[in-house]
Amino acid sequence: MWRSAAAVRALRGGGAGGAGAPRAASGAAAARLRQRLENELEDIRGAGTWKSERVIASRQGPHLRLAGGGGGIINFCANNYLGLSSHPEVIRAAVEALEKFGAGLSSVRFICGTQSIHKDLEEKIARFHQREDAILYASCFDANAGIFEALLTPEDAVLSDELNHASIIDGIRLCKANKYRYKHMDMQDLEAKLQEAQKYRLRLVATDGAFSMDGDIAPLREICQLAQKYDALVFIDECHATGFLGPNGRGTDELLGVMDKVTIINSTLGKALGGAAGGYTTGPKPLIDLLRQRSRPYLFSNSLPPAVVGCASKALDLLMESNAIAQSMAAKTQRFRSKMTAAGFTISGKDHPICPVMLGDARLASVMAEDMLNRGIYVIGFSYPVVPKGKARIRVQISAVHSDEDIDCCVDAFTEVGRKHGALR
DSSP states (O other), rough: OOOHHHHHHHHHHHHHTOOOOOOOOOOOHHHHHHHHHHHHHHHHHTTTTTOOOOOBBBOOEEEETTTTTTTEEOOOOOOOOSSTTTOOOHHHHHHHHHHHHHHOOOHHHHHHHOHHHHHHHHHHHHHHHSSSEEESSHHHHHHHHHHHHHHOOOOOEEETTTOOOOOHHHHHHOOOOOEEEETTHHHHHHHHHHHGGGGGOEEEEEEBBBBBBOBOOOOHHHHHHHHHHHHOOEEEEETTTTSSSTTTTHHHHHTTTOOTOOEEEEESSSSSSSSSSEEEEEOOOHHHHHHHHHHHHHHTOOOEEEHHHHHHHHHHHHHHHHHHHTTHHHHHHHHHHHHHHHHHHOOOOSSEEEEEEEEOOOHHHHHHHHHHHHTTEEEEEETTSOTTTTTTTEEEEOTTTEEEEEHHHHHHHHHHHHHHHSOOO
16 A cells, blocks of 8 residues: 555655755765865856756746746746647646556556557657658657667768757767768858768768757758768758748758758757657658667657657647647747847847847856846846857747737847846947
8 A cells, every 4th residue: 555655754764754864975085076066166156157047936938937926027038939838738638648648657668668649649740740750759869869879880970060959969979970070050161071971881961950059040951952962861950940940830841941851850849849858750760660779768768758748749739730820930030039139139040039149248148137037037148068158148039929018028128138237338
């Protein structure tokens, strides 16, 4: 039978009153480690790059309530591009999956961790992207960690944009292929690297479809032309494109008309598609079959929980039923970008709902973000090591559920704060 909470606490040594005091490891080695870590943390604080975690006490959405009673906050830094994280139908689908299929599988997929809903979602993802098959992961970070090692050998080469996401960089580090890094979106440099890589069996060009820190979109037409010229394959990470770029929200390959020229897509369920968790690879069926046999993050990680599968599946249903939500993003993005530019700010990227407000100085980005919160606007400053030194910024993200009034309030707050701190003249 289930034990009471008090009995469990007693077994853990905490008694009826709760857990005991935290214990620190003893010994000279532990003391040296603690001192080294504290020095490193102090250096981070001193550099102005400390990242605090604000605690939210409400659902994710355009308006938030922070722990401690901070209500009426307009949120401009979530990846909730389509506003589906708290959509009633998405929540209902998650609850129904939880009740029907349980909290989790307590297993990896190939042992006893595959339910019908996992297979249904994989089929739906492949159909949405118009690919042969798909495979689910706990996150897109795991999908990126799992694909390069399984696919590439020392006989192959991978060519990666220098500003690719950290998960792509880490995934490439794990493989034994010959590695090339080309300058950001520089097709002349990519071509030179492809020429160098002609001696290898297989060449894979890896790029983000949309770059999350800069809001710019990879020149996929030109990349695919070079790939065809030099007999290479194209891989794209679509985490910041799936659901809202392209006429039907299929991503940058649809936006730029190269769906038939991109071989492999990795993306996430944790942003536009419900915002819970999970990632996937979609592409040729033999590749997906190989990943099920060889991809370590897939083989050694628990299956996605049913509630996560349920909400992602419903999000895809909503998206495939109508592209109206995805299409509403363009006008709202343009409204923010044009008003901020008119106010005198420099906004990186083009036509993407990621709108980085470029400031340069890390302290300025951090202080302005705090001042924005005092004015009811939730944004976050980004600085090294998340972005290069000297390229600090406040990243604003537009959502389909932001109103015009929300956007105008954000611009007004930026203008006021920018003038206060000397970012605007």
